[in-house]
Amino acid sequence: xxxxxxxxxxxxxxxxxxxxxxxxxxxxxxxxxxxxxxxxxxxxxxxxxxxxxxxxxxxxxxxxxxxxxxxxxxxxxxxxxxxxxxxxxxxxxxxxxxxxxxxxxxxxxxxxxxxxxxxxxxxxxxxxxxx
Amino acid sequence: xxxxxxxxxxxxxxxxxxxxxxxxxxxxxxxxxxxxxxxxxxxxxxxxxxxxxxxxxxxxxxxxxxxxxxxxxxxxxxxxxxxxxxxxxxxxxxxxxxxxxxxxxxxxxxxxxxxxxxxxxxxxxxxxxxxxxxxxxxxxxxxxxxx
Numbered sequence: 001x002x003x004x005x006x007x008x009x010x011x012x013x014x015x016x017x018x019x020x021x022x023x024x025x026x027x028x029x030x031x032x033x034x035x036x037x038x039x040x041x042x043x044x045x046x047x048x049x050x051x052x053x054x055x056x057x058x059x060x061x062x063x064x065x066x067x068x069x070x071x072x073x074x075x076x077x078x079x080x081x082x083x084x085x086x087x088x089x090x091x092x093x094x095x096x097x098x099x100x101x102x103x104x105x106x107x108x109x110x111x112x113x114x115x116x117x118x119x120x121x122x123x124x125x126x127x128x129x130x131x
Numbered sequence: 132x133x134x135x136x137x138x139x140x141x142x143x144x145x146x147x148x149x150x151x152x153x154x155x156x157x158x159x160x161x162x163x164x165x166x167x168x169x170x171x172x173x174x175x176x177x178x179x180x181x182x183x184x185x186x187x188x189x190x191x192x193x194x195x196x197x198x199x200x201x202x203x204x205x206x207x208x209x210x211x212x213x214x215x216x217x218x219x220x221x222x223x224x225x226x227x228x229x230x231x232x233x234x235x236x237x238x239x240x241x242x243x244x245x246x247x248x249x250x251x252x253x254x255x256x257x258x259x260x261x262x263x264x265x266x267x268x269x270x271x272x273x274x275x276x277x278x
Contacts, residue, residue, distance in 0.1 A: 018273070022133035023201050025269065029137035029262045030204035033144030035255050036151075037180040037207050078200045095258055106265045113272045120276070 014116050020045075020076075021109045027078060028105065031098045038089040042098070045076040136202050137266045144259040147209035151178040151252045154211055155245050162240040165228045173238040175214035183208045214239060 027043050034040040084092040154176050164173035182205035216239045224233030 019133060022137075022269065023199075025266055026133060026137040026140070026201040026204065029141045029259075029266060030201075032255075032258050032262045033140045033147075033207045034180075034182050034205060035258065036148075036251075037182045037205075040182050040205070043204070078204070095254070099258065099261065102262055102265045106269060109269045110272055113276060116276055 010119055011116070014112055014119075018109065018112055018116075021105050021112070023076075025102070025105045025109075028098050028101045031093050032095070032102070035091065035093045035095055035098075036089075038091060040091050040093065041080040041086075042084060042093045043078050044081045046079045047076060133199070133201070134266050134270050136199075136204070138263060140204060140206055141259045141263045141266070143206035143208065145256060145263075147178075147180060147207045148252050148256040148259065150209045150211065151180075152249060152256070154178050155249045155252065158238075158240045159242060159245050159249075162238055162242055162245075164238060165226070165235055172218050172236045173240070174218075175216070175239045176211050177214045179210045179212055181208050181210070182206070 024045055027045060031042045081092075084094070086092040158175050161173040167173055184203050184205050218236040218239050220234045220236055222233055223229055223235045226235045229235050
């Protein structure tokens with residue numbers, strides 16, 4: 001019986017997910033910060049590029065000059081959100097929408113941290129013979 | 132680290148909104164000033180917001196290496212400019228600043244407009260504070276991972 005103690009699929013997936021959540025939170029913070037900037041368009045992380053890369057199984061180098069990133073979790077591109085109404089100053093950031101995203105990402109982050117800690121506790125309990 | 136960029140960005144927003152609130156407060160305080168040291172009534176000041184990407188070479192180089200596009204997200208910068216709209220003219224022949232026709236030039240400040248802008252600036256400020264709190268809590272939960 002081989003149990004991967006330190007690095008296993010759960011931990012890898014979770015740490016990649018935590019990174020993604022941190023990136024998304026940064027984009028939301030930038031949107032909120034620029035809510036009064038004329039001409040600023042709300043940004044988001046493009047989901048389809050993440051999905052495409054996940055299906056292909058890893059990062060694709062489209063140019064030989066690109067640095068290789070083997071096994072790195074797929075990082076979505078930061079793009080402008082589509083189909084949003086702009087105000088008079090051509091700014092289309094909605095405070096309510098961004099605040100909702102802020103709360104959602106924080107919740108997901110907390111849940112992932114909990115899962116992470118559970119894994120740690122499982123390992124620790126195994127080390128301590130179930131005590 | 133991913134979350135530090137978010138704190139920087141929100142911090143720049145707090146700076147910008149605070150500058151805006153100070154400017155609005157100055158406008159309100161000087162709304163009736165008909166005589167400034169430079170002569171003439173107080174001219175309303177306005178704040179212009181601009182989204183600026185980080186300009187340091189190290190951040191651009193780092194982004195090229197690890198493709199962390201979020202580091203290049205724009206911060207917000209505020210600049211104080213003069214409002215070029217014309218002064219308000221009122222007929223007050225007894226006023227010491229009245230011209231030969233009895234008109235006095237008052238600042239181009241509309242207190243109602245300034246109050247509304249103040250409320251909006253306060254709301255945006257609080258929104259960025261909420262963003263900072265959310266990010267700060269995420270970072271602290273990560274520190275708790277080892278427990």
